[in-house]
Amino acid sequence: MLRLIARRLAGGLSALFAVATLTFVLLNFSASNVARGVLGESATPAQVAAKEAELGLDRPLAERYLAWLGGAIRGDFGVSWFTGQPVTTSIVGRLPTTLSVVVCTILVAAVLAVAVGVTAAARRGWVDRLLQIVAVGGAAVPQFLVAVLLVSLLAVQARIFPATGYHPITDGVGAWALSITLPVAALAFGAMASTAQQVRGATIDELSRDYVRTLRSRGLGSTEILLRHALRSAAPSALTVLSLQFIAMLGGAVIIEQIFALPGIGFLALSSTTQGDMPVLMGVVVYVVIMVVIVNLLVDVAVGWLNPKARAS
Template identity: 50%
Template sequence: MLAYVLRRIGAGLVLALLVTLVTFLMLSLSFGDVVRTLLGQSATPESVAAMTKQMGYDRPVLVQYGDWLLHLLRGDLGTSVYTSLPVGPSVVQRLAVTLSIIVPALLITVLLSISLGVWAATRGGVADRIAQGLSLVGYIVPGLLIAIVLVYLLAVRAKLLPATGYTPLSTDPAAWLHSITIPVIVLVIGGVANMAAQVRGRMIDELRRDYVRTLRTRGVSTTSIVVRHALRNAAGPALTVLSLEFIQMFGSALIIENVFALPGYGSYAFNASLQGDIPVIMGITVFGVLLVTVVNLGTDLANGWLNPKARLH
């Protein structure tokens, strides 16, 4: 298992290297545009050339990437071209905002998906149709439309929650909870639509297996069969869906954070892309790749713990 973990970490580092290299090569095509944006469109060719040399953009691209990589190994992601703030702490601060939305949404999604999926699989009939109908609604209705409707109902009409803005948890826990409630609900609706259907399908398959019939003939209670056996065996594929859902929620942050004016990772990436803030874009890329690698590794380890036959040595 240790060797497998080390291999996965090594693969993640190689992936991060390749992704950052490709990203840097693509960004190098816009170095001139960044300089002109900083100086203004009326800048003279001489001033553009001087600024290009000052920022080091006149050097070979691979030399620039190597210099950036050496600074990264020392824990230095550079400073923002526009704010002059260090990129590393800025990304961490924005990432904390995004995770404060995604983590509660993911926990609620797991609880609701397991409950709804098991209920549909064990009850059948009306319960199954209700569960499938709710999943279908989550698939069909766009998240942006759900967000707009919730803002209108909960913020504009009922005035129960703020429509936009974010309050840090450390500043005011109650205000923080109010500020993330609508974004979390939007993410949960989409997440449950995906996960509940998967849990339902896997539970139905497990409950039809021979070992379930054997346990029933031995007088084992239905609750014990569902919780201790069927649900555990169905959890592996559900965990894979959970990791994909986390990554999808992470990607949805770009839309959610811009809709609700949240100072998170997604809005930071969006603004950096519009401004051509290359150090920030590179920092965001590094954190994104590493986070995905950690989530996938955690999913594999959890699958191995749940299913001894799938454990890697």
């Protein structure tokens, strides 16, 4: 298991370095008139040139990259070109909002997907057909459309949940839960549908294997076989899908946080992209990749625990 973790960490760090390097190069090549954007259109050419020198934009690309990399290794991503606030402070302040939504979405999607997928695999019939319809709908309907529908029905008309805004958990668990319910529901719909489809297919495959017939011949009940044996063997496939869903949710959070006015990483990334605030964008990219690496590592460890054969692969 330790060798598996070491291999995955090495691969994750390599991916982090590659993504950060490519992002830095692309942002610097695509950036134009950043200094004028910071100062405004009324700035004189001399003021623009002075601002470019202050931001280091007059230095060669390699020199700027090495300076940024040295700071990033120490955890210092610089300061925002527009607000002057340290990048790390901006991201850490918004990270709990995004993680609250994404982690709760993963948990809700996982529980519902296992329940629906296993039920569809065991009973088939109308439950299975209904799952197919929901899976197609979850893949076809955009998340923002689900979010708008939920806001219209449950926030504007029924007034059960707040339409916008976020309350940290320090304001009370009830207020926090109410503020993230609709965003979580909007993200969880598609994730639950696709994961349930994967659980259903993997469970059906496991139920058709020889060891299941052997267990039945020994007198084990269908429920015990399904939950203790077939589901455990089918779990790695579901975990892999959930890890991919986590990555998709980080991208979907950009839209969801805009709709629900949530002060999260997605909101920060979009505003920084609009302004061309490169230090903040680079910090967001690094933090997001780190989260993806950690989640993939946890999934690999869980898969290795459930299926020892995966440790050697």
